[in-house]
Amino acid sequence: MNELLILLPLLLACGAAAGILAGLLGVGGGIVIVPMLYHVYTGLGIPVDTAMPLSVGTSLSTIILTSVISARSHARRGTVDRAVVRGWALFILLGVGLGMLVANLVSGALLKTLFGGLLILVAVHMLYTARHAAPQLADRLPGRGPQALLAGVVGGFSALLGIGGGTLAVPMLNLFAFPMHRAVGTASVFGFLISVPATLGYILTGWGAAGLPPASTGFVNWLSFAALVPATMLFAPVGVRLCHRLDVRQLKRVFALFLLLVGAKMAVL
Template identity: 55%
Template sequence: MNELLILIPILLGSGIIAGLLAGLLGVGGGIVIVPMLYHIFMYMHIDISIAMPLAIGTSLSTIVVTSIISARSHHKKGGIDWELSKRWIPFVIFGVLLGTISSKFIDGSNLKFMFGVLLLIISINMIVSSFKTLVISNELPGKFRQSIFATLLGGFASMLGIGGGTLMVPLLTLFSFPIHRAVSTASIFGLIISVPATISYIIIGWNIENLPIASTGYVNWIAFIILVPMTMFFAPFGVKLAYKLNVKQLKIAFAVFLACVGLKMVLV
């Protein structure tokens, strides 16, 4: 408990950063929250077999709240593509189940490695897309290939503790999907992914010993209570900053930072 109290300022700062980046660059808070929580739990001498799934489950729990607000806002503006959403939702949920079940059989070191690789891929995409629009087709593929994409989306997002937007927005834009439409539609999938995934991480971590105080399975509620208000409060400020700052340069700088964090998680 004393260690958690000492780390509260770090949690507050991480929530602020996650919120600002979400509004400023449109990236999901999970790519900031997961590595931050992982390092906090490791500092608390929690075994890596617990630290990584605990970071992932806690990250997903924060996405539940933030995605509800985000999806509601996008729905009011009519930005969500409900036709695509209805087509993808069953496969995304199936992917979530596969992802959370798989995480039970993947040790913490491998989860850390996979998350590091994800950060490297995201950072490369952010840098390349800052200079050139990546498009491989003028329209979405057929329903069968879309079902595969949706299943993989749910699987990787739930396994690694990120919302749908981090993976879904780049994927949709590859097929000439309007960026604002992609961001709006991805908001509903943050909710679709995070709710069953959070419940699953609570269940699979239910009988795990040596969890930090105020944890239910692989969700730590102290971190949740601190992170959620910060991300919610500072996201609108990030949106405002996006209209005042050079977002392209910030995006590249953040991509370099992600690459460094990703390399550390892969190599160390």
């Protein structure tokens, strides 16, 4: 407990960064929170098979409130596509359920490797879109069947890896000529749909697990939650405002290189 309290300033700074990035780049706070928490927990001597799902579950719990603040800010600006939200919601929830089943079957080490691979893919996509226009497959969304599949993929992988819906949903929507601001706003609602049931799932699957740090309920640590949430709630609207004012290409390049390094470390070591 004392070691966790000493790390409080780091947790607060990470929460601020996660909130800004959620609104600014649409990547979801989990991209920052999961690897940070993983290194904190393993540094405290918690085994990988506990540290990784604990990081994922705690990250999802923080995304609940971050996504609410971000979604409200985007809704006021009219950048949430309500028709897409209604059409994707059920299939996102079904994907979350499947993601939780997989999470209950894989080891913490494999989960860490999968997350590292995700970071590398996100970084490569960021580097590409920082220099080129986002690739497009069509000038509008496909039919209901393909959209249901896309929604299920977003829900499943987001729940499995503890990321907000924007990390996957934004580039997917961009493939079908969705404007960036509208994609980010719509994906912020997806984050809420994913994080609530997924957080409950990680609490249940981690119930009674050995080696959990103090103030944990299943695979959610409430001390980390209490440190991260105020910062993410405060800074998510800042990210939304910056999203509408800044050219974020240079920021994307720097952040992408950081993700490449972190992703390679998590995938290999």
